[in-house]
Amino acid sequence: MSTMTMAKALNAGLRRALDANPKVLLFGEDIGKLGGVFRITEGLQKDFGEERVIDAPLAESGIIGTSFGMAMRGYRPVIEIQFDGFVYPGFDQIVSQVAKFHNRTNGRSSVPMVVRIPYGGGIGAIEHHSESPEAYFVHTAGLKVVTCSNPNDAYWMIQQAVASDDPVIFLEPKRRYHDKGEVVHESKPIALHQARIVRGGTDATLIAYGPMVKTCVEAATIAEEEGRSLEVIDLRSLSPIDMVTLTHSVRRTRRAVVVHEDVRTLGVGAEVAARLGEELFYLMESPVLRVTGHDLPYPNSRVESDFLPDVDRILDAVDRSLAY
Amino acid sequence: MSTMTMAKALNAGLRRALDANPKVLLFGEDIGKLGGVFRITEGLQKDFGEERVIDAPLAESGIIGTSFGMAMRGYRPVIEIQFDGFVYPGFDQIVSQVAKFHNRTNGRSSVPMVVRIPYGGGIGAIEHHSESPEAYFVHTAGLKVVTCSNPNDAYWMIQQAVASDDPVIFLEPKRRYHDKGEVVHESKPIALHQARIVRGGTDATLIAYGPMVKTCVEAATIAEEEGRSLEVIDLRSLSPIDMVTLTHSVRRTRRAVVVHEDVRTLGVGAEVAARLGEELFYLMESPVLRVTGHDLPYPNSRVESDFLPDVDRILDAVDRSLAY
Amino acid sequence: MSQPLQPWGGPPGATPHADAMTASDEMVQLLTPEGRRVEHPDFAFTGDDAEIAGLLREMVLARRLDLEGTSLQRQGELGLWPPLLGQEAAQIGSGRAVRDADMVFPTYREHGVAMLRGVPVGDMLALFRGTSMGDWDIDEHRFGQYQIIIGAQTLHATGYAMALQRDGLIGNPEPDRNAAVLVYHGDGASSQGDVNESYVFAASFQAPVVFFCMNNQWAISEPSTRQSRIPLYQRAWGYGFPGVRVDGNDVLAVKAVTDWAMERARQGQGPAFIEAFTYRMGAHTTSDDPTKYRLSEETEAWRRKDPIERVKTYLLDAGAIDDGWLSDLDAEADALGEHIRSTCRQLDSESLAHRFDVLFREPTAESEDDRDAHLSYLARFEPLSEESAR
Amino acid sequence: MSQPLQPWGGPPGATPHADAMTASDEMVQLLTPEGRRVEHPDFAFTGDDAEIAGLLREMVLARRLDLEGTSLQRQGELGLWPPLLGQEAAQIGSGRAVRDADMVFPTYREHGVAMLRGVPVGDMLALFRGTSMGDWDIDEHRFGQYQIIIGAQTLHATGYAMALQRDGLIGNPEPDRNAAVLVYHGDGASSQGDVNESYVFAASFQAPVVFFCMNNQWAISEPSTRQSRIPLYQRAWGYGFPGVRVDGNDVLAVKAVTDWAMERARQGQGPAFIEAFTYRMGAHTTSDDPTKYRLSEETEAWRRKDPIERVKTYLLDAGAIDDGWLSDLDAEADALGEHIRSTCRQLDSESLAHRFDVLFREPTAESEDDRDAHLSYLARFEPLSEESAR
Numbered sequence A, B: 001m002s003t004m005t006m007a008k009a010l011n012a013g014l015r016r017a018l019d020a021n022p023k024v025l026l027f028g029e030d031i032g033k034l035g036g037v038f039r040i041t042e043g044l045q046k047d048f049g050e051e052r053v054i055d056a057p058l059a060e061s062g063i064i065g066t067s068f069g070m071a072m073r074g075y076r077p078v079i080e081i082q083f084d085g086f087v088y089p090g091f092d093q094i095v096s097q098v099a100k101f102h103n104r105t106n107g108r109s110s111v112p113m114v115v116r117i118p119y120g121g122g123i124g125a126i127e128h129h130s131e132s133p134e135a136y137f138v139h140t141a142g143l144k145v146v147t148c149s150n151p152n153d154a155y156w157m158i159q160q161a162v163a164s165d166d167p168v169i170f171l172e173p174k175r176r177y178h179d180k181g182e183v184v185h186e187s188k189p190i191a192l193h194q195a196r197i198v199r200g201g202t203d204a205t206l207i208a209y210g211p212m213v214k215t216c217v218e219a220a221t222i223a224e225e226e227g228r229s230l231e232v233i234d235l236r237s238l239s240p241i242d243m244v245t246l247t248h249s250v251r252r253t254r255r256a257v258v259v260h261e262d263v264r265t266l267g268v269g270a271e272v273a274a275r276l277g278e279e280l281f282y283l284m285e286s287p288v289l290r291v292t293g294h295d296l297p298y299p300n301s302r303v304e305s306d307f308l309p310d311v312d313r314i315l316d317a318v319d320r321s322l323a324y
Numbered sequence C, D: 001m002s003q004p005l006q007p008w009g010g011p012p013g014a015t016p017h018a019d020a021m022t023a024s025d026e027m028v029q030l031l032t033p034e035g036r037r038v039e040h041p042d043f044a045f046t047g048d049d050a051e052i053a054g055l056l057r058e059m060v061l062a063r064r065l066d067l068e069g070t071s072l073q074r075q076g077e078l079g080l081w082p083p084l085l086g087q088e089a090a091q092i093g094s095g096r097a098v099r100d101a102d103m104v105f106p107t108y109r110e111h112g113v114a115m116l117r118g119v120p121v122g123d124m125l126a127l128f129r130g131t132s133m134g135d136w137d138i139d140e141h142r143f144g145q146y147q148i149i150i151g152a153q154t155l156h157a158t159g160y161a162m163a164l165q166r167d168g169l170i171g172n173p174e175p176d177r178n179a180a181v182l183v184y185h186g187d188g189a190s191s192q193g194d195v196n197e198s199y200v201f202a203a204s205f206q207a208p209v210v211f212f213c214m215n216n217q218w219a220i221s222e223p224s225t226r227q228s229r230i231p232l233y234q235r236a237w238g239y240g241f242p243g244v245r246v247d248g249n250d251v252l253a254v255k256a257v258t259d260w261a262m263e264r265a266r267q268g269q270g271p272a273f274i275e276a277f278t279y280r281m282g283a284h285t286t287s288d289d290p291t292k293y294r295l296s297e298e299t300e301a302w303r304r305k306d307p308i309e310r311v312k313t314y315l316l317d318a319g320a321i322d323d324g325w326l327s328d329l330d331a332e333a334d335a336l337g338e339h340i341r342s343t344c345r346q347l348d349s350e351s352l353a354h355r356f357d358v359l360f361r362e363p364t365a366e367s368e369d370d371r372d373a374h375l376s377y378l379a380r381f382e383p384l385s386e387e388s389a390r
């Protein structure tokens, strides 16, 4: 066990993945000497060589498409997309090629690759650097989509994603890169597609993932002072969604608030709300409420704090939920 | 008033748009001499010239990106994407550029363009020719997304979309291209972003759009024989969604089933379910149910009838809804 | 006027003749439309007449396969068929330059190459019948799936070539230990971002990949001049690798040029680009009506450059084949036709339920639940249909 | 060895000298790093020393603007700043070849060009301060927004050029009625699909657009050789339009070459490509640490090619300027610096609520409801904050 930032945990996880399997390759822009703009791959090219940690030409479709070709021949490319907003030039290769390949080939072939995307806002960045692209991928059949919220998950989940025989979109909440936490090297992690109850509670369930998990825990802490017991669930996997853990919780609390940075309309919260509605119709005391980014393009950084869900907005939704 | 197919109605609508405004241009692959693979632009290059009805090089990002540039200078490009599955190479230009421009420029500039996409399945096509890409666009703030279900709407909505000062994704249900219907040339159409009650009813509301409207009407007709009165709503606009019409209907029927070809997870039905849940929590007698394509890549055509919602699946959902 | 560099820059490679060639605007031709063999300074076909007869045989069979596809579509047995008619030489000549260990990435029209790679006819037809998505064994045949998204395969090919590099399969002294990738794309495809990015990646990594641009003059209704106002083989110059234009209706020239490019790639000299100047004699697909956009004179002129006739003429003149040989070939083609038709009619689809099973290699609870829900929904109709069958 | 065609094919155009030039690997230079003027067979700078002094002034002001940007970022007044240091000649030389009626599409680094186009300094800084998204008046300044998505602007530029064609603004006998588009992109950007598609569209439609490739040797940490192993100006050959490499640190040469290309485009002779061979002296952005990936020797060597010093030397030697002139210029730069700093500190953002108003030109019930909900949510905190203020 050791304490480290999420950035270091990802670096350590990637290092273990490279060590474990010579077919694992890292591919992306500026990931070599520079170690990536977030330094997630720092030192890896030095240790594993330029043939395995590869600086790519500046073209996302090219990176994903050539990785697809390498994966066809048994390699396991782990792609770094430099920022969330730069994944869209590679969208076609992801949704039309990567997502469909195993299905198209009738299960004969697969392209086990990981697309790592630092995502989300809250870092005062310029436009296209704070996007939440997860819903596009969750909506796409054939992809698995996961996201970590803390160093331990980062360390383990990246290794599980690389080991997965299916393509995985791996979302990294960039504003949590420098948050520290304990990494338990010794014990086996929970399954990649399992949600985790971060904090138990009885009055309502807060459902979050990635960057918002921490914010929800903060909200729950404050709520506790006000005598409200909130359960916080970290989805971890956005596709598939671990409905077992979710319904188990909401069966008890009977109220749910979904929180994400992504816009409201057809954000992950819509699906969670629809499913909880279908599955727990008679049980729910109030509708699933959503606390999300507004239905706007991500705004200029000076007003991003009004765009992003925060503790106040979460607690406001909890109030409304409890008032039903 | 005259009777024509949806294909002809679109052709007539585009012709009127070209006539009405010399800044309107058509741009796409094979839309000139060939008139497009569905013949929607048939005869238009002959009549309006190669400068206004332009065969593009084979590159969707190029088509959308250069249209953006033309729109910046006051033109109104109407793009034809040849089939749904071919829009993804242009996805970045749509979501990162077109959708954001008015907002980025603080309202100073706009790119009024229309992206026409023949979409949906049921025509026995090869892969990538039967996709339902609507949710990707509905999820993207800054786009307006509409779809027609009959010749009269096709005729009017395409003209309204071209006249709109905002970018519009215009989805055409290709399997309905050859269905005939009356086009009322004389009277003013309803607003572009308004839903329409296609058929009144009292027991439950079927909510559909594009290709599924006809299927829902068929289901309602059969249900009527069984003594069930189903209201059918054609959303027409997927972004924004006309929640006024929707809630007005569901307030009365207290039950809703959303139907679309697109996959279930984060399909438009998820958003409709989430919103109806939020808005009509106490009123609903049953959860919003979804009858959709399965969470799979669109399958080979020999099994597409099992993939697509049909009358039986719709009526089955109605049964389940009424059984609550 | 200053002297131009080699268009692709850099020092002359190991094949200076061929490289020099690429700077010429001339098209490599070794067999004229009249069936006369001609010399070329840089390229030669080194096989004997028996090998040429073999190529003729394969072209004739490819044409037959294609005609059967078209007629099966007409009969409603296939949903669609993209004919190769007119492109037999370009397909067979290039396909024969590929060795077992090499990998091929096709578009949706390379039926002749598929045949050479041993792809079962049924697997190929299934895609167009809608009973599968074209699921031949890619690794067994070293032949990628057909690709519908224009140009996407060029990146896959380049990545596959990068994998060959990493596997140590280029530049070995033992030629048999080397391999390369051949990827097809059309003249229309040359405009796609993906295709141009594949040139960038191939050049940057000096990947062992040969781009075979099938310039059949048309992308559906658009002439190749809409995509480029200069000859397409010159595109490669801008990325720093050789580009050659070959008479795509001359199987000897196509074979010779592709041999050169593939061997160059296998030896580790990086990518090359071949523009096969040919013609799509038929419709784009069976859904297309080419009379809307091109003149019959054009088609007629190309008919006189038929890729099969010239080889036949040459071999007959050379006495390498005779009428008996040709009628044996006809009989073989008839048998192939029969095989194709009967295979096609027997093709059926697995059920939709199966699609859930192959969604992932490691199925999820969600995909399994979805399948089960689908199956139990279907099951509810079964008694009903038994009943109505009575 | 066969004689190569003009790399871009076709008959010699109206500017045979310049076109011939593009076939040479040599870089156009008119002013050496030592400040000596040299002749070039194809290009000449036709202005007088007063004009050169004007260019020097603008380069010095551009450098000052840039240094202020960097220091404002250091002080926390800006979130980010992408320095132009070292690229002053490439920016001012090209920017001065643009006429009022022409249109410019920048990347995110063309602050010097923005200045020439009259973009208010505050509008420019606002983007990096996070108080806006860079919302200068595009039509007034004929200067597009900064573009973060690498290469996306090249398609916009090409489309805009197609619109100029449709507006009848090229090839007119009265030169003043003509216009063209200048679009900047980096060496890294040359790999993007969009950029290559823009070459395709520009060539296909012979659009009046000039691609100005700012080869500053680096794309963040990647050297330009990762993108292309041959000189980038040759990329244009593969698409059928001229490509020229110019010494990007020589403002006279940049001006001359860009003048030629823009005028060619205005006259209706289609696109051209300019590779400005220059160097990013500073970090990629203020977030970057170039010591991680490049040697100080390299930076040192380029410092000796400083674009400003050579012009100063030339003008001083020629007696066109003197120390007094230079100290006046210093004072002007100081004043600009002062203006920049005070402007920057005053920049504030409109509220988030405003974003809903500018989501659409024709707002929807949804966007209005969302704004209202947001406002009424905020309103609930107001009494609270008033209270806590007491």
Ligand SMILES: Cc1ncc(C[n+]2csc(CCOP(=O)(O)OP(=O)(O)O)c2C)c(N)n1
Pocket (backbone or CB within 6 Å): B029, B058, B060, B082, B086, B089, C107, C109, C148, C149, C150, C185, C186, C187, C188, C189, C190, C214, C216, C218, C219, C220, C280, C284
């Ligand atoms: C991304 C994409 N856009 C459009 C299409 C529709 N389409 C199918 S084939 C074709 C023309 C292709 O022309 P070319 O590359 O020359 O190949 P050919 O058909 O002539 O063999 C088009 C536009 C597609 N399949 N994919």
Ligand SMILES: Cc1ncc(C[n+]2csc(CCOP(=O)(O)OP(=O)(O)O)c2C)c(N)n1
Pocket (backbone or CB within 6 Å): A029, A058, A060, A082, A086, A089, D107, D109, D148, D149, D150, D185, D186, D187, D188, D189, D190, D214, D216, D218, D219, D220, D280, D284
């Ligand atoms: C589509 C996309 N991918 C990646 C990035 C991240 N990025 C920003 S600048 C840059 C390097 C650009 O290099 P170049 O084109 O040479 O321009 P320069 O910065 O040198 O002026 C990268 C990779 C981006 N902005 N957009």
Ligand SMILES: [Mg+2]
Pocket (backbone or CB within 6 Å): C186, C187, C188, C214, C215, C216, C217, C218, C219, C220
């Ligand atoms: Mg073609």
Ligand SMILES: [Mg+2]
Pocket (backbone or CB within 6 Å): D186, D187, D188, D214, D215, D216, D217, D218, D219, D220
């Ligand atoms: Mg650069």
